[in-house]
Amino acid sequence: MAMLEIKDLCVNYGVIKALKGITFEVNEGEVIALIGANGAGKTTTLHTITGLLNARSGSIVLDGKDITKTPAHKIVKMGIAHVPEGRRIFQNLTVLDNIRLGAFTRKDKDGIAQDVEKVYKLFPRLEERKNQVAGTLSGGEQQMLAMGRALMSKPRIVVMDEPSMGLSPILVSEIFDIIQSIRQQGTTVLLVEQNAKKALSIADRAYVLETGKIVLSGKASDLINDESVKKAYLGE
Amino acid sequence: MKKKIKPMTKKSFITYGLVLIAFVAVEILISTGNISSMLKGLLVPICVYSILAVSLNLTVGILGELSLGQAGFMCIGAYSSAIFSNMVKETITEPMIRFPLAILVGGIFAALFGIIIGIPVLRLRGDYLAIVTLAFGEIIKNVFAALYIGYDSAGLHISLKSQGDLGLAPDGKMIINGALGISGTPNDSTFEIAAVILFITLIIAYNFVNSRTGRAVMSIRDNRIAAESVGLNITKYKLMTFALTAFLAGVAGVLYSHNFYSLQASKFDYNLSILVLVFVVLGGIGNIRGSVIAAIILTMLPELLRSINNYRMLMYAIVLIVMMICTSNETIRSFFVRNIEKFKGLFKKNKAQSDVVKEGE
Numbered sequence: 001m002a003m004l005e006i007k008d009l010c011v012n013y014g015v016i017k018a019l020k021g022i023t024f025e026v027n028e029g030e031v032i033a034l035i036g037a038n039g040a041g042k043t044t045t046l047h048t049i050t051g052l053l054n055a056r057s058g059s060i061v062l063d064g065k066d067i068t069k070t071p072a073h074k075i076v077k078m079g080i081a082h083v084p085e086g087r088r089i090f091q092n093l094t095v096l097d098n099i100r101l102g103a104f105t106r107k108d109k110d111g112i113a114q115d116v117e118k119v120y121k122l123f124p125r126l127e128e129r130k131n132q133v134a135g136t137l138s139g140g141e142q143q144m145l146a147m148g149r150a151l152m153s154k155p156r157i158v159v160m161d162e163p164s165m166g167l168s169p170i171l172v173s174e175i176f177d178i179i180q181s182i183r184q185q186g187t188t189v190l191l192v193e194q195n196a197k198k199a200l201s202i203a204d205r206a207y208v209l210e211t212g213k214i215v216l217s218g219k220a221s222d223l224i225n226d227e228s229v230k231k232a233y234l235g236e
Numbered sequence: 237m238k239k240k241i242k243p244m245t246k247k248s249f250i251t252y253g254l255v256l257i258a259f260v261a262v263e264i265l266i267s268t269g270n271i272s273s274m275l276k277g278l279l280v281p282i283c284v285y286s287i288l289a290v291s292l293n294l295t296v297g298i299l300g301e302l303s304l305g306q307a308g309f310m311c312i313g314a315y316s317s318a319i320f321s322n323m324v325k326e327t328i329t330e331p332m333i334r335f336p337l338a339i340l341v342g343g344i345f346a347a348l349f350g351i352i353i354g355i356p357v358l359r360l361r362g363d364y365l366a367i368v369t370l371a372f373g374e375i376i377k378n379v380f381a382a383l384y385i386g387y388d389s390a391g392l393h394i395s396l397k398s399q400g401d402l403g404l405a406p407d408g409k410m411i412i413n414g415a416l417g418i419s420g421t422p423n424d425s426t427f428e429i430a431a432v433i434l435f436i437t438l439i440i441a442y443n444f445v446n447s448r449t450g451r452a453v454m455s456i457r458d459n460r461i462a463a464e465s466v467g468l469n470i471t472k473y474k475l476m477t478f479a480l481t482a483f484l485a486g487v488a489g490v491l492y493s494h495n496f497y498s499l500q501a502s503k504f505d506y507n508l509s510i511l512v513l514v515f516v517v518l519g520g521i522g523n524i525r526g527s528v529i530a531a532i533i534l535t536m537l538p539e540l541l542r543s544i545n546n547y548r549m550l551m552y553a554i555v556l557i558v559m560m561i562c563t564s565n566e567t568i569r570s571f572f573v574r575n576i577e578k579f580k581g582l583f584k585k586n587k588a589q590s591d592v593v594k595e596g597e
Contacts, residue, residue: 052464076467088462090455101455105467146462153467 001064003028003188004049004080004157009058011041011048018044020212021058026157031179031189033199033220035233036209042192043085045209046159049190050082051075062157077105081155085162085192087142089149091135095126098134098145102152112152119148122178140171147178157188164195176202196233200224208233248442251525255438258532259431266427274539276427280495282535283430284488287437289515289527291484296513297522298445299477300457302366304509305353306485308373309346311504313486314493315380315412317342318421321494322411323387325422335424339433339490346486347479349376354478358471373509380501385412417500418493425494433491434528437484441524444480453477518559530559 002025011019019041026032034042047053049060051072060068067075076082081102090098099119103112120127123144129137134145143163150158163179164172176198183189193199200206200220208216208229216229223229262279265271288306295303317338328334357368384395388408395401399413412418444450452473455463464470493499515534519526537555541548562568 050465052461071469072464073467073469076465082465084461084465088459088465090458090462092458101466104452149466 002026003063004190005059005061006045006049007059007061009045009048009060010056011044011053012056018212019048022207022209022212022214024207024214024217026188026190028156028188029183029186030204031183031191031202033196033203033206034190034192034209035194035196035199035206037233038194039211040209041212042209043161046082046161046190046192049075050080050159052082073105076153076155079154079156081150081153081158083146083150083158083160083163085165087139087146089134089137089142089145091133093134094131095134095137095145096130099126099130099148099152102149105153111154115152115154119151122151122181123148140167140175143167143171143175144178147175147182151182151187155187157190158182159190159192161192162194163191164193164198172198196229197224245446247525248438248446251438251442251528252435254525255431255435255528259435262427274542275536278536278539279427280425280430280491282532283427283434284492284495285512285515285531285535286434286528287488287491288485288512289519289531290437290441290524291481291488292512293516293519293522293524293527294441294444294477294484295481296516297524298450298453298457299474299481301358301474302362302513303369303478303481304366304506304513305369305373305376306481306512307504307506307508308369308376309350309482309485310489310492310508311373311376311380311501312349313342313346313489314499314504315418315489315501316345316486317490318418318493318499319385319411321422321424322409322418322420331422331424334422335429335494338424338494339487342490342493343483343486346489347483350479350482351475354475354482358474358478370506370509373504373506377501377504380412380504381415381417383412384410384414386410415500415502417498417502419498421493421497421499423494423497425491430491433487437487438524438528440480440484445524449473449476514556518556533559 004026006022006024008021008023009019010017010021022041022045024032034045036042044053048055051067051070051074055068058068059066062078062080067078070078090101093101096116099116100112103115106112120130125141126144126148129141134142137145147158147160147163160179163175167175172195179189179191180202191199191203200223203220205218206220206223207214208223216223216226224234262271266276288310292303292306295301320341321334321338324334324337328337353369353372357365357372360368382396384397384399384402386393386399386402386404386408388405390405393402393404393408399410404410452463452468453476455466456468456470456473460470515531516527518534519528519530534556537552538548541551544551
């Protein structure tokens with residue numbers, strides 16, 4: 001059984017249909033990429049999974065439990081962490097405070113301290129800057145901070161929204177390396193990306209979204225050689 | 237090693253100290269008879285407005301939502317407590333028991349309304365929230381202005397039509413007489429009690445800001461999506477803040493209504509809400525001490541300017557503008573900051589020298 005199952009999910013913004021019934025699944029330990037152009041519904045999908053948006057119909061099932069109508073703060077406790085698009089860190093807080101905030105739902109002080117160390121190991125740059133105000137970090141560092149913060153809730157699935165947005169090519173590679181090491185530590189990753197090439201290179205499987213529908217799915221290694229994907233998203 | 241004091245704690249203690257000094261100074265002035273009767277009459281309103289400003293600052297500065305319904309909550313606190321005091325004034329004659337109970341009644345009723353109104357209103361943001369809270373304040377005012385309440389041996393009689401509609405027994409008493417408002421409220425609120433309540437309000441406000449809840453609320457203000465994705469229950473924290481500020485505004489209303497023999501609902505119009513907002517903005521959004529200072533100065537100002545009666549409001553406007561420029565203009569601010577730094581540097585140098593002397597011994 002899949003860890004996270006999305007069935008016939010429909011989401012509307014007023015009269016506009018953002019998702020017109022999408023179905024996909026995420027298995028434990030996988031990296032899944034959702035790719036597609038602007039306005040395809042990638043971010044909407046993530047927001048609906050983490051409870052920031054309400055579904056019109058369809059279901060989201062985590063470990064056999066229906067979480068379609070569960071509010072966002074409870075979903076975090078159930079093990080899905082969200083790295084929002086555009087980083088969304090707390091600009092006025094220090095790096096360390098931002099990381100600690102990620103553990104808001106946890107009560108075990110020792111475990112939190114250990115996990116802060118783990119985050120530092122994954123992102124040495126954050127340790128160097130732990131007492132700096134987060135708003136003064138560079139774009140890449142802010143992205144790392146948002147990822148580190150999400151990991152602090154001890155998630156089983158991390159949902160990432162455009163982690164490479166607005167970053168230099170070197171940093172993009174660095175961020176994708178980190179995503180791989182997050183996976184190696186046993187956390188499942190659901191990734192939304194415009195940078196289809198990079199996303200397909202690290203994902204196990206991928207779904208291609210187009211105006212609210214899944215038009216293509218399969219192994220990432222197959223999709224990367226697919227003619228239509230190449231034409232539409234890889235610019236070849 | 238010297239015990240390190242957190243900057244926030246230091247800030248709050250400075251404020252407590254300032255309020256305490258002001259209180260003692262006023263008490264001395266009263267006991268030596270050096271205070272005009274006009275200023276004496278202003279003492280309770282000053283405390284009332286300070287409490288209101290602090291409570292609104294929690295909504296505007298900490299929660300980050302513009303609420304214009306503060307007068308409405310104050311009105312609920314004022315009326316509910318006045319009804320309570322009028323009903324029990326024969327049975328509980330000791331004001332030191334009656335008044336704290338009235339404060340609780342007023343505060344709890346206001347908080348209750350804060351929750352009831354907060355549930356739909358807090359789904360809105362920005363301008364919409366401001367408009368709805370403004371409308372709420374006006375509705376409350378108008379409902380109370382049309383309300384007739386009396387009581388006799390059979391209990392409370394409530395009517396929205398007229399005094400005659402109540403059907404009171406001949407020995408019954410009117411409590412609220414429509415637009416004429418409440419009369420006969422015992423004058424329980426004294427400057428001492430008001431000052432104590434202001435002090436308690438400050439303690440509540442500072443502790444709230446420094447608490448886990450306060451930090452959660454501020455994180456919602458700074459970044460709603462990030463706060464939600466970290467696992468905060470946004471509705472719960474927003475509602476808690478809203479109820480707390482409504483409670484404090486209600487308490488301010490209790491002090492206000494027990495300061496006057498009669499009270500009309502028309503006092504709690506939107507001008508009052510705006511006035512409190514002016515205190516908050518001038519004192520600095522999110523700055524609790526600033527709100528209190530602004531409330532004190534701006535409450536006293538119109539009265540102090542009474543001697544130049546014709547130009548009174550003109551001067552008031554000029555002072556407002558000057559205060560605004562001084563607190564928000566970068567150039568003027570940096571001028572102050574520079575000079576304060578210089579002053580501090582001087583102080584530190586002296587201290588360093590005396591430390592060197594000490595080590596030399």
